[in-house]
Amino acid sequence: MTVKEIFESMDYGTAPESAAEALTWLVDQGAQFGHFINGEFTEAGEGFDSRNPATGEVLASLTQATQAEVDAAVAAARAAQPGWAALGGYGRARVIYAIARLLQKHARLFAVLETLDNGKPIRESRDIDVPLAQRHFYYHAGMAQLMEAELPDREALGVCGQIIPWNFPLLMLAWKVAPAIAMGNTVVLKPAEYTSLTALLFADICQQAGVPPGVVNIVTGDGAVGEMITGHADIDKIAFTGSTEVGRRIRAATAGSGKALTLELGGKSPYIVFDDADLDSAIEGLVDAIWFNQGQVCCAGSRLLVQEGVAETFLTRLKARMDKLRVGDPLDKSIDVGALVDPVQLATVTRLVDANTAGQVHRAACNMPATGCYYPPTLITGLAPSDPLMQEEIFGPVLVSTTFRTPAEAVALANNTRYGLAATLWTENVNLALDVAPKLAAGVVWVNGTNMFDAAAGFGGVRESGFGREGGWEGLSAYTRPRGATKALKTVEGYTGDGAPEGLDRTPKLYIGGKQARPDGGYSRSVYGKDGGLLGQVGIGNRKDVRNAVEAARGAAGWARTTGHLRAQILYFIAENLEARADEFARRINGLTGAGGDAEVAASVKRLFTWAAWADKYAGEARDVPIRGMALALREPVGVIGAICPDEAPLLGLISLMGPAIAMGNRAVLVASQAFPLAATDFYQVLDTSDVPGGVVNILTGSHAELAPVLAKHADVDAVWCFSSTPLSGVVEKESAASLKRTWVNHGRAVDWAGAAGEGRAFLEAATEVKTVWVPYGE
Numbered sequence: 001m002t003v004k005e006i007f008e009s010m011d012y013g014t015a016p017e018s019a020a021e022a023l024t025w026l027v028d029q030g031a032q033f034g035h036f037i038n039g040e041f042t043e044a045g046e047g048f049d050s051r052n053p054a055t056g057e058v059l060a061s062l063t064q065a066t067q068a069e070v071d072a073a074v075a076a077a078r079a080a081q082p083g084w085a086a087l088g089g090y091g092r093a094r095v096i097y098a099i100a101r102l103l104q105k106h107a108r109l110f111a112v113l114e115t116l117d118n119g120k121p122i123r124e125s126r127d128i129d130v131p132l133a134q135r136h137f138y139y140h141a142g143m144a145q146l147m148e149a150e151l152p153d154r155e156a157l158g159v160c161g162q163i164i165p166w167n168f169p170l171l172m173l174a175w176k177v178a179p180a181i182a183m184g185n186t187v188v189l190k191p192a193e194y195t196s197l198t199a200l201l202f203a204d205i206c207q208q209a210g211v212p213p214g215v216v217n218i219v220t221g222d223g224a225v226g227e228m229i230t231g232h233a234d235i236d237k238i239a240f241t242g243s244t245e246v247g248r249r250i251r252a253a254t255a256g257s258g259k260a261l262t263l264e265l266g267g268k269s270p271y272i273v274f275d276d277a278d279l280d281s282a283i284e285g286l287v288d289a290i291w292f293n294q295g296q297v298c299c300a301g302s303r304l305l306v307q308e309g310v311a312e313t314f315l316t317r318l319k320a321r322m323d324k325l326r327v328g329d330p331l332d333k334s335i336d337v338g339a340l341v342d343p344v345q346l347a348t349v350t351r352l353v354d355a356n357t358a359g360q361v362h363r364a365a366c367n368m369p370a371t372g373c374y375y376p377p378t379l380i381t382g383l384a385p386s387d388p389l390m391q392e393e394i395f396g397p398v399l400v401s402t403t404f405r406t407p408a409e410a411v412a413l414a415n416n417t418r419y420g421l422a423a424t425l426w427t428e429n430v431n432l433a434l435d436v437a438p439k440l441a442a443g444v445v446w447v448n449g450t451n452m453f454d455a456a457a458g459f460g461g462v463r464e465s466g467f468g469r470e471g472g473w474e475g476l477s478a479y480t481r482p483r484g485a486t487k488a489l490k491t492v493e494g495y496t497g498d499g500a501p502e503g504l505d506r507t508p509k510l511y512i513g514g515k516q517a518r519p520d521g522g523y524s525r526s527v528y529g530k531d532g533g534l535l536g537q538v539g540i541g542n543r544k545d546v547r548n549a550v551e552a553a554r555g556a557a558g559w560a561r562t563t564g565h566l567r568a569q570i571l572y573f574i575a576e577n578l579e580a581r582a583d584e585f586a587r588r589i590n591g592l593t594g595a596g597g598d599a600e601v602a603a604s605v606k607r608l609f610t611w612a613a614w615a616d617k618y619a620g621e622a623r624d625v626p627i628r629g630m631a632l633a634l635r636e637p638v639g640v641i642g643a644i645c646p647d648e649a650p651l652l653g654l655i656s657l658m659g660p661a662i663a664m665g666n667r668a669v670l671v672a673s674q675a676f677p678l679a680a681t682d683f684y685q686v687l688d689t690s691d692v693p694g695g696v697v698n699i700l701t702g703s704h705a706e707l708a709p710v711l712a713k714h715a716d717v718d719a720v721w722c723f724s725s726t727p728l729s730g731v732v733e734k735e736s737a738a739s740l741k742r743t744w745v746n747h748g749r750a751v752d753w754a755g756a757a758g759e760g761r762a763f764l765e766a767a768t769e770v771k772t773v774w775v776p777y778g779e
Ligand code: NAI
Pocket: 163, 164, 165, 166, 167, 190, 191, 192, 193, 221, 222, 223, 224, 225, 226, 227, 230, 241, 242, 243, 244, 246, 247, 249, 250, 264, 265, 266, 267, 297, 298, 348, 393, 394, 395
């Protein structure tokens, strides 16, 4: 072959990375692994093989954990936790720093082992997975160091159960373990059954780094072991990354257990190319969006939306680029696309694509290896938004696409999904980019870039992509709780009495869409004071009233786009109007509860000032990320929040939930204190005179037990808060599983509404979602 011919064909030679060191490590371990419990490897037991998906070769045999082994791991974590927390931030920072250093020292070994086990190209494991894992431990060594100074009111949750998938085995481990142990928790982690080897190598590193026994425990096995962890009574928090289906099951299984939960689930993330984009860059971006890790990426840009005017050119160039992708031996440093993780995943991808009859399919004209779990890079054009492949997560190297005409249409198509994990947009017009980014329903938005991650930048989704963030300051709230003991909350009953309403018989109303509305069922009940005297009547709301209130709240979406300044003014105005009627409200509260009216009204006015103060001050931050540009952590309202108000503080409780919700731009559907509802119904008039737009605050009265599950189930409610004294936390969590909405519940613990616990950052966090927007900035 002449030099000229080589240049013309651009054929390439292979550049295989040696597997020797990783294979030696496996042999040294006997190629048989038990679990890592209390700082030691256990004897290997019955289990299953871990195979290299590129060749089918068995790499090692793994143990399927038994209930007794999971119990032992949890017991070790429990025993170690107080000592680990007591070590202090500096003590933990030193250990976590040592882990980061050792990950760096053994980077090549980790990269090769990861590629052998998972099938991802060595280029990726070497340049992305392992460096990002190191970065996560460095960053969180810093968080441990700063915890006492910066988070003085927070403490560790305790023992965390962590269940991770197979697409980024070491990186997902780092995302879970680093923040957990930084905050003083101990962990029981289960890697995915296909890819446990780097987790076991990590256990080896923990021993070398001086991680005290029991702080990190690793048990291997399949979903059954995952269930043992999620169902374990002595675990305080579950962190899960994986499929939406399993996430939903875990939500239902942990409901009412008091366990904290974060879920990072699937996606069908849009990749939007506007007609003024730098098309060649957008195509290279697309290679990273959907062929990175064979498309087995939860935030993969798997749905291409390209503007009509450039669609033909773009797709032609894209196909040409696809045909040049090199598919092959993952250990070859020259390849672009490796093997799928397992024959099961290959079968899933094949089945999904084969079932599709719509559009036109282009398969990359690249050489495909004869054996192994390989699937060709595939593009399917001309799909309709409702086609299954436009909606379902394929989790393979398959890109689906359609076109759009206007930015508004792009946004509508982008948001036409049950998911909301990530979105990419590509345009040379900064105005367009910054106009579209806030409109996308996604936890992460990349502008002129894609699939960028960093420990300082929060990652996580909205809608059915789950809840909670990993990374950044916001990621720490998932691993901490407010410091201090809590008291149990007793059920608060209203008083009973007799006597019928006198005089004109006014039908008691609900407050929906800025108007007083009769309850749909037409029923009402009498409310009595401590002395048994009749105080008044309230309507009994039903599911139809909830639907109407949610519809009104949905209709008031413009509230989310108002300025914090305007929202502050309205909150101050509510405070002013409440204070003008302070005596009347105080008498009402005294009548309802027996005492404390003056103090409760004064505290309510003060609390409204707090939320007015915050309305324009809980903005985002720019995060220092070590790759290209910056990441903006923007705080967006959650949407429509359904809140079951506390019984015990009929006015202050309602204000304490309404305040942060509307200050941050949410609309609220509030269910008033069941025991003492009349303070809330009096409050309608304060709202009427305070310029609150109709639909922003809706108030229902009625039975908490009946209304809470309706709110939790409602598909158009984005979050449910429940501070009822009726024990409803479990019901709310369970009923929210179908739509995977965020919940914030009291788990039967009392809140001192008049004290510091009745306001503060926990409320701000519950009322907002962090959207991370990556933008080019500087060089
Ligand atoms: P999966 O959600 O079943 O597995 C993820 C982890 O959960 C594994 O460690 C598994 O052992 C564990 N698990 C399974 N069932 C469980 C249960 N009932 N309770 C507790 N833990 C359980 O995902 P799988 O089967 O590996 O992949 C299926 C599909 O899920 C993929 O085709 C893809 O569409 C999606 N997926 C999405 C991921 C993401 O990051 N968004 C990651 C992995 C898979």
